[in-house]
Amino acid sequence: MQTQHHMLPLVVNRARYVVGGKAIIEDVSFTIHDAGLTVLLGPNGAGKSTLLKLCHGLLLPSSGSIRWGEADVAEVQQQQAMVFQRPVLLRRSAAENVDHVLKVRGASSAQRARVIEESLEWAGLTEIADIPARKLSGGEQQSLTIARAWALNPEVLLLDEPTANLDPGATRRVEDLIRSFAGAGKKVIMATHNIAQAQRLADEVLFLNHGRLLEHAPADRFMSGPSDPLAARFIAGELVE
Amino acid sequence: MNEFSNAFRTALQLLVEMDPGLSEIVLLSLRVSLSAVCLAAVFALPLGALVALTQFPGKRGVVILMNAMMSLPPVVVGLVIYLLLSHTGPLGVTGLLFTPTAMIIAQCVLVFPIIAALTRQTVFDLHEEYDEYLRSVGAGTSQKIATLLWDGRTRLLTAILAGFGRAIAEVGAVIIVGGNILHSTRVMTTTIALETSKGDLGMALGLGIILVLIAVAVNTAVVTIGGGASRRTV
Numbered sequence: 001m002q003t004q005h006h007m008l009p010l011v012v013n014r015a016r017y018v019v020g021g022k023a024i025i026e027d028v029s030f031t032i033h034d035a036g037l038t039v040l041l042g043p044n045g046a047g048k049s050t051l052l053k054l055c056h057g058l059l060l061p062s063s064g065s066i067r068w069g070e071a072d073v074a075e076v077q078q079q080q081a082m083v084f085q086r087p088v089l090l091r092r093s094a095a096e097n098v099d100h101v102l103k104v105r106g107a108s109s110a111q112r113a114r115v116i117e118e119s120l121e122w123a124g125l126t127e128i129a130d131i132p133a134r135k136l137s138g139g140e141q142q143s144l145t146i147a148r149a150w151a152l153n154p155e156v157l158l159l160d161e162p163t164a165n166l167d168p169g170a171t172r173r174v175e176d177l178i179r180s181f182a183g184a185g186k187k188v189i190m191a192t193h194n195i196a197q198a199q200r201l202a203d204e205v206l207f208l209n210h211g212r213l214l215e216h217a218p219a220d221r222f223m224s225g226p227s228d229p230l231a232a233r234f235i236a237g238e239l240v241e
Numbered sequence: 242m243n244e245f246s247n248a249f250r251t252a253l254q255l256l257v258e259m260d261p262g263l264s265e266i267v268l269l270s271l272r273v274s275l276s277a278v279c280l281a282a283v284f285a286l287p288l289g290a291l292v293a294l295t296q297f298p299g300k301r302g303v304v305i306l307m308n309a310m311m312s313l314p315p316v317v318v319g320l321v322i323y324l325l326l327s328h329t330g331p332l333g334v335t336g337l338l339f340t341p342t343a344m345i346i347a348q349c350v351l352v353f354p355i356i357a358a359l360t361r362q363t364v365f366d367l368h369e370e371y372d373e374y375l376r377s378v379g380a381g382t383s384q385k386i387a388t389l390l391w392d393g394r395t396r397l398l399t400a401i402l403a404g405f406g407r408a409i410a411e412v413g414a415v416i417i418v419g420g421n422i423l424h425s426t427r428v429m430t431t432t433i434a435l436e437t438s439k440g441d442l443g444m445a446l447g448l449g450i451i452l453v454l455i456a457v458a459v460n461t462a463v464v465t466i467g468g469g470a471s472r473r474t475v
Contacts, residue, residue, distance in 0.1 A: 053373075056377065058373055058376055058377060077377075077379060078379050081377070081378075082373075082377045084373060084374070088370065088371060088373065088374035090371070090388065090392050091392045092391075092392070100388065101378045103384075104378050104379065104380045104384050105378070105379070152378070
């Protein structure tokens with residue numbers, strides 16, 4: 001977990017994100033130094049998705065700053081990949097979905113053919129390569145979006161509640177892929193409201209509620225006894241709002 | 242009623258015998274309308290997509306105008322093209338008035354807003370879904386347009402066929418700029434108008450039947466292609 005990663009540290013400094021006068025992210029500051037898997041944990045509406053999108057540059061903070069190492073978010077967006085809660089899949093076959101991102105990045109056709117094959121094999125999707133992506137099961141669809149991210153060979157993978165709509169079997173397969181990503185030395189940041197999932201996957205946890213960062217701790221310490229009282233209630237299974 | 246059955250009999254006879262006069266008219270109709278639709282689509286698809294994806298001052302007005310132009314009256318389009326192409330008009334030197342080319346131009350003007358406006362709506366809807374993905378992978382504007390046009394292909398094909406339906410069925414524009422000249426610019430709709438006024442109802446009804454059959458064939462094609470595409474890729 002403590003491996004070095006050339007895009008880190010991720011430094012978020014007093015980030016605020018306001019829509020229509022309402023602050024979705026309120027004065028959030030943290031620094032992520034280590035590779036491995038960071039989980040943004042918190043109930044629905046805590047601002048996890050928004051924070052991920054800010055870190056990816058899909059949204060710009062209303063104030064404050066977000067930097068990856070020495071670089072601005074926009075400069076490193078192409079070294080990241082993002083997986084959304086509802087898989088965004090093109091109306092094409094599974095293989096063509098992977099092909100699309102490679103084409104956008106200007107890969108040669110020989111390169112594309114090789115990477116498509118490797119990525120689908122990595123995700124265990126070789127057999128469904130020619131099936132229309134939108135005909136796949138929910139689990140296969142989300143695996144495909146992760147395979148598509150893998151094809152880009154990003155330094156950082158951001159995932160927004162990737163298993164929120166999946167059954168346990170599919171969740172297990174998707175989690176295996178996420179672990180494999182982190183195991184390959186990539187930085188993975190994942191949003192989830194699922195405590196058990198955070199326990200299974202996280203190296204460190206950022207606990208958010210109502211747009212504020214309430215705790216940032218290594219996963220084992222957080223799970224065994226968070227210092228924030230609200231986080232403690234959340235871990236205990238109470239319905240935190 | 243007797244008149245109708247006589248007309249119907251004559252119509253069927255013309256169709257069964259593949260009357261050369263009739264097939265000449267049908268082929269010219271198809272040539273003019275297909276050319277107009279293809280020409281319109283080549284420009285309207287990327288333009289509709291571009292309007293959907295870009296922000297510019299006055300965009301709202303442009304969108305309203307595009308939608309309003311879908312119901313341009315064919316006779317008015319015919320009149321304007323006539324004025325432009327008539328020998329005293331600014332494009333008179335081209336000598337295109339009363340030629341099939343003039344008819345293609347007029348139908349192209351009629352069909353262009355239909356394809357452009359429906360493309361804009363299709364691409365806009367699809368972009369809502371794809372926007373974050375496309376930005377996340379770093380697609381440029383032309384890559385976005387290509388992606389959205391391809392993924393919207395079923396609905397866009399329907400838009401193009403809607404344009405074809407409008408072109409093949411209209412009479413007002415082609416009769417003004419084409420002049421309904423025998424063996425030169427006579428198409429199905431202008432012939433139906435002429436033959437009906439002359440009282441030759443058999444020919445008119447025969448062409449009417451073909452027009453309806455073409456409409457049915459076109460829509461069957463839409464459903465088949467659309468259904469096929471959705472089975473394969475949606």
